[in-house]
Amino acid sequence: MEDLNSRYVEISKAYQALTDEEVRNNYIQYGHPDGRQGYSxxxxxxxxxxxxxxxxxxxxxxxxxxxxxxxxxxxxxxxxIQRRSKEGVLMESANRLFRQYEDTIDESGILHALSTAKEFEEAFRGDQADAGLSKVESRILDPGDASPLAASFSAKDREKLRDLESGPRRKALALLWAYLGRVELDDDALTKAQFEVGPIAYPLTKSFTAISLAYGNTVPILASYYTSQLLIQAIPPKASPLLQLPYFTPAIVRAVEGEDSRTRMSVQAFMDQPDARRRRLAVGPNLLSEDQYQTAVAVAKQLPYFRVAKAFFKVAGERFIIPSSLVTLVVKGRFVPPGSENVPAVDELDLEDVDPAEDDLDAILGRKTKRQIGKDENGRPILASESKEPVVPPLAFAPYFARDHSPRWNVFLTDSKQGKMAVPPFTFTQFDRPIFEADGKTPTYAMQTLKAQFQAPPQAGHYTFVMHVVCDSYVGFDTKMEVTLVVDDASKAAQMADEDQISEPDEDSLQGIMNAAKGGAPLKKKKRDEEDSDEDESATESEADDTSDTNTDTEPEN
Structure with a gap:
């Protein structure tokens, strides 16, 4: 009876839902003929x-x-969150760095500015501010092996240090110079503090870089990047880049470069010399031993030196760059470690940048890349798909920097006439192709592609910039070259584009069908070019012209 009663009630509700408008609306809106139901x-x-x-x-x-x-x-x-900036430094420290900014500041000036940071006050608070300060100053002011002072800093920097009052800032600046000069302090507590100042100062340089970018002056921007290199490699300003190699001391560097040499030798220049000459300069009594020399050479052959092969501007899918368009700066280069032998020649196909097809969604979204591997008989590119798995470069070789650090490459454009930044830096920490083979030692010499987008100038003309490619981890591994951006007038670009189009396609071709669908006049079939003989001409007129499709994957590079 209970089952029958429940069924009868359901049938009654269904009947009401079909016959009563209000009940039916309740069922549609609330799922129940009686309206909204309460629940707990x-x-x-x-x-x-x-x-x-x-x-x-x-x-x-x-x-x-x-x-x-x-x-x-x-x-x-x-x-x-509010206490620290996006660079990870205290806001109070960023404000102090802002007050230390100058348009002509150099690396030594930036080091002097970094000592004002509040992070050093927290690290050397209380009695730690003066503990061992006199010993640190006496060690960095002692005569050096290849320089007047052990810390290899100038008399002007020494006066700046002496003008500071005793306290956290003076100790921080003294330890910074002791760290960069690799001065032995012979004290466990001071040595620990000496190696702590490098990782503290590195994010401060990033904050100073952000301040410099806001002003847009080229000199402070470059100086901040160079200071980052010095901190990671523990090298004083204007010191030899050879100090990046293991076992190289100022005395050995002086023997390699020459007693009277005023120019600094880069790691690349040292490794480009014949092995016999390198041994004659670096190996011997009071110099490197054979094992030390082999270790230094092995390390040099693993340093990731990015050698730029080509740099140009383009607009994706277009042949011309018009005012205010979105321009892409394409930088092609390879990682060629110093001292590399049997380096393969650059493949011209690798220097071309092919735009993805309009229907290739994966390539447009960046899930895969297209690499040109050749050209067909009509000159059109043959593309091969590659999965886009980012390649991270090896950790920086920095034995004195008490942190693991992944190298960064910064690409930006400057105006040499005004000394101003033209395009802000683009930072690259990953690459699209392997740098080393599976063994981690053999270079692949694969062509890498770096791209940066910015807006073209609003007026047509030729714009010459200086392109800087700066690595934040190695000294002397930077690239500086001139690049020219050609901006064409929009009307001229449109006229040239119209001239390049096929004027009279076949009426049975795809373009002819599309023209007819739009209501255009019927198009005549094209004829072949006139041949020398009349017979060839008559034969040509009797045949329809067979034209190849216009290549839409790539365009000539300007």
């Missing part, structure tokens, strides 16, 4: 929380959780 949610709580007499303890727990602990955690998180 129950939460199972421990018996101790609902037992009489424990209410005050429950209220106390809730007050501590939601009234004290939660506001404290939210406030700490918010204050931590």
């Amino acid at each position: 949610i129950a939460i199972a709580l421990p018996k101790a929380m609902v037992t009489g007499g424990n209410g005050k303890y429950v209220i106390l727990v809730y007050f501590l959780l939601f009234g004290v602990l939660l506001p404290y955690l939210v406030g700490s998180w918010w204050y931590g």
Whole structure:
């Protein structure tokens, strides 16, 4: 009977839903003929929380959780965000660096500015500010093996140090010079502090770079990048890049470069010399041993030197660059470590940048790349798809920097006439093709492609920029070259594009069909060019012209 009654009720509700307009609307909106239905949610709580007499303890727990602990955690998180900049430095330190900025500042000036950071005050607070300061200063002011001072800093920098009052800033600056000069302090606590200042100062240089970019002057921007190189490699300003190699000391560098040499020898220049000459300069009494020399050469052959092969501008899918268009700076280059032998020649096909087809969604979204492997008989490119798995370069060889660091390459354009930045830096930490083979030692010499987009100038003309490719981890591995951006007038570019199009396609071709579909006049069939003989001419006129499709994958590079 209960089952029959329930079925009868359901049938009655269904009948009402079919005959009564209000009931039917309730069923459509709420899923029930009686309208919105109420519901309840129950939460199972421990018996101790609902037992009489424990209410005050429950209220106390809730007050501590939601009234004290939660506001404290939210406030700490918010204050931590507001307390530091996006570079990871304290906002107060960034403000102090801002006040130290100068348009003509160099690496030594930046090091002097970094010592003002609050991070050093927190690291050397209290008695630690003066502990061992006199010993550090005496060591860095001692005569050096190849320089007047052991820390290899100038008399002007020495006066700046002496003008500072005793305290955290003076100790931080003294330890910075001791770190860059690789001065032995013979004290465990001071040596630990000496190696701590490098990782503290590195993010401060990034903050100073951001300040320099806001002003847009070329000299401070480059100086901030060079300071980053010095901190990672522990090399004083204007010192020899050969100090990046293991076992190389200022005395050995002086023997390699020459006693009276005023120019610094780069690692590339040293490794480009014949092995016999390198041995004659670096190996011998009071110089490197044979094992030390072999270690230094092996390290040099693993350093990732990015050698630029070509740089040009383009607009994706277009042959011309018009005013205010979105321009892509394409930089082609290979990683060729210093001292590499049997380096293969550059393949001209690798220097071309082919745009993806309009229907190739994976290539447009960056899920894969297209690499040109050849050309067909009509001159059109033959492309091969490659999965786009980012390649991370090996960690920087920096034995004195107390952190693992992945190298970064910064590409930006400057105006040499005005000394201003023209296009902000683009930072690259990953690449599209392997740098070394599976063994991690053999270079692949694969062509890498770096791309940076910016807006073209609003007026047509020729714009000459200086392109800088700066690595933040190695000294002397930078590239500086002139590049010219040609901006054509929009009307001229449109006229030249119209002239390049096929004027009279076949009426049975795809373009002819599309023209007819748009309501255009019927198009005549094209004829072949006139031949020398009349017979060839008559034969040509009797045949339809067979034209190849216009290549839309790539365009000539300007």
